[in-house]
Amino acid sequence: MNVHTQKSLIAGPVGNIEIAVDLPDAVREGTGGPRGIALVAHPHPLFGGTMDNKVAQTLARTLVQLNYIVYRSNFRGVGATDGVHDNGTGEADDLLAVLAHMRAQPGYADLPLVLAGFSFGTFVLSHVAKRLRDAGQAVERMVFVGTAASRWSVADVPENTLVIHGETDDTVPIQSVYDWARPQELPVVVIPGAEHFFHRKLHILKRIVVDAWR
Numbered sequence: 774m775n776v777h778t779q780k781s782l783i784a785g786p787v788g789n790i791e792i793a794v795d796l797p798d799a800v801r802e803g804t805g806g807p808r809g810i811a812l813v814a815h816p817h818p819l820f821g822g823t824m825d826n827k828v829a830q831t832l833a834r835t836l837v838q839l840n841y842i843v844y845r846s847n848f849r850g851v852g853a854t855d856g857v858h859d860n861g862t863g864e865a866d867d868l869l870a871v872l873a874h875m876r877a878q879p880g881y882a883d884l885p886l887v888l889a890g891f892s893f894g895t896f897v898l899s900h901v902a903k904r905l906r907d908a909g910q911a912v913e914r915m916v917f918v919g920t921a922a923s924r925w926s927v928a929d930v931p932e933n934t935l936v937i938h939g940e941t942d943d944t945v946p947i948q949s950v951y952d953w954a955r956p957q958e959l960p961v962v963v964i965p966g967a968e969h970f971f972h973r974k975l976h977i978l979k980r981i982v983v984d985a986w987r
Contacts, residue, residue, distance in 0.1 A: 777801060785870045787863065788855025791847045792871060793824055795833055797840045808840035809885035809913060810875050814868060814894030816919075818848045818858055828891040828918055831975045835982045841887060846871045848897075861925065864897045869904065885913035892918075892945070892969070896925035903928045916982060919969055923949035929957055935985050936960065937978060939967030 777796065782789040799805030813836070815829045816822030823829075824845035833843045848864045849856035856863060876882050890898040895917040902912050915934040920927060923945045938950050940963050947963065954961050962981055967974040 782853060783871065783874045785855070786866045787849065789853060790855075790867050790871060791824075791851075791853040792874075793833075793845045795837045795843045797837050797842065799840065800842060805840075806880075807842045807884060809842075809887060810881055811836040811841040811843045811887040811889060812868065812872060812875065812898075813843060813845045814888075814890035814898050815845070815848065815851075816892035816894060817921075818851045818893075822893060823847055823851050826891065827975060828971055828978070829894070831971075831979055832889045832891065832916060832918065832982070835979045836887060836889065839983065839986050842881070842884075844871060844875055861893070861897050861900065865900045865904070868897060868901045872901070872905075886911070887914050887916065888912055889916040890918070892921050893925070895920045896927050899928035899930055902930060916985075918971075918978065919945055920950050920953065921945055922953035927953055930959070932957070932959065934959060935962070935982065937962045937964065937981055939963075939969060939971060939974070940965045941967065942969045944969035 779794045782791055800807050813829050813833045815824045815826050824847050833845055836843045847854040850858055888898045888902055905912055915930055918937045936959055938947050938961055950961055964974050964977050971978055
């Protein structure tokens, strides 16, 4: 992601999980504390999705700019992460393991948490968030980009979730996102002319997230 990205391996349910951590400038330089911690989940691993996907990196960079300590991780079978693709179930277990690792870091236990995902990552994070809610653990906010509502059973999300979609997405048709969002009364922010991977639209995606935090 950048020269300051720290990559390492942590223990997960079926072996190693490869993670990447990015710190805000103030935290890295020791001149200030973070606003919170954030976890970013990447698109489908069987179709080339990794934690270095451009949309996932854009989400991470934006949250770092907003003063969050940001973690990304590779799903099973991607990069140095052990295991094989598990259709979202094992992937959710792994993200919960990453979250436990994050919370175990000195000073991180009580920091506000943001969950941000792209495509398949939104499906996995929706179920991670449900399990956190069922356990009485708070999530400050969620950011869903290219929500995979046409392909997976995406769980309901909190009312302050930021949902962003591309107008011309033919991987996840926007109508399926409307159908998922409508019963929850969730607004959907549409980027005109954007397809699933937001080519030439990443700057707009970043602006929408930053504006939502103002």
